[in-house]
Amino acid sequence: MMKRERLARLLVLGIFVALPLALLGYQYGLRPLTAPHRVIDIVAAAPEAGGFQPDSIQVQTGETVTLRFSAPDVTHGIAIGPGLGIDIGSVEPGQVREITLTFDHAGTFTFYCNTWCSRDHWRMRGVLSVYDTDGSLPAPSRDPVIDQLVAEGVDIDAAHSGQTNHTEAVALVPSPERGAVLLPNLTVPHEVGNSQRRRTHTLAEAAALLQAANPTASEQDVIDAAAALWLPSPAPPADTARLYQQNCAACHGETGSGQSLSTITTASEPAAFADFSYMLHMRSDVLYAKIRRGGMGTDMPNFGTLFMPDETWALVDYLWGLTLAAE
Ligand code: HEC
Ligand SMILES: [Cu+2]
Known part of the structure; x- marks a missing residue:
């Protein structure tokens, strides 16, 4: 009886002490x-x-x-x-x-x-x-989108941050759903119809071109149609939502309000992607470049060393989704 108990105790000691110790020692x-x-x-x-x-x-x-x-x-x-x-x-x-x-x-x-x-x-x-086995490290690859912006003389850091300096107040609330219905009956200029060209133009420019091609369409029709073209389709994958929520939301807000967590202070105000009147004047390739390269002393981090170009484009699409989300 005594012996058996001792054995049991030893066994217990063995399991609870020796095993973890051995594991730790191994680890x-x-x-x-x-x-x-x-x-x-x-x-x-x-x-x-x-x-x-x-x-x-x-x-x-x-x-x-x-x-x-x-x-x-x-x-x-x-x-x-x-x-x-x-x-x-x-x-x-x-x-x-x-x-x-x-x-x-x-x-x-x-x-x-x-x-x-x-x-x-x-x-x-x-x-x-x-x-590499020969001891070399490949030079970081250049980003053709950013190179193109530089060649064009576009200033990625031009002050256009959210809330400030709007010359025109946009009272119109865009409805991409309504625009999608209107689009087949509108003349869509080449610059606006081509998804690659849309990346280098603003929604405001597209609306102006659409209006010129469709003089009888109302301002609301034109904005809605442009919004339908800008709404990413198909919607970015679930992975992109996760990337945004993990890496961006704390500063830009979960829904793109531009309101960062109260514990975070940034040198400049985070952009508000949900603000249509601001995004109206933003080029997708500039948004892309900003995400990859970061801001200059604004506390907008650079994500080019974290994400692939296609992940970055998906994030840009996600931002447009925040802008044009159904009210
Ligand atoms: C630490 C806070 C912080 C985080 C995290 C952050 N941002 Fe920003 N972001 C800013 C600030 C501040 C600005 C405004 C200043 C600027 O444009 O450099 C900004 C600007 C931007 C702009 C440019 C807007 C413009 O007007 O040019 C884009 C696009 C952007 N952020 C996207 C993102 C995305 C996407 C992520 C996540 C992958 C992210 N940001 C994470 C703080 C942040
Ligand atoms: Cu952390």
């Missing part, structure tokens, strides 16, 4: 030593507490590495981009989350936090450089 002691590849420990702290440590990692193509993230302070969300589709999910304080990766091509990637962990959250980024 932190043995494994890094025996792993056939590098295990890199990364501390993920809010930017005010030092951000990612280390915030720069070098690997080789073909090399397998395990990145092991731990959070000392608050919950963080870890993603790696662009183009890798990696979202590790949240890492809670005391928790360890890891991912094992092998890169088949060289390039520069960004690991970043996508959970609003602190006031300076959006600064929480690190660089993952994947070197």
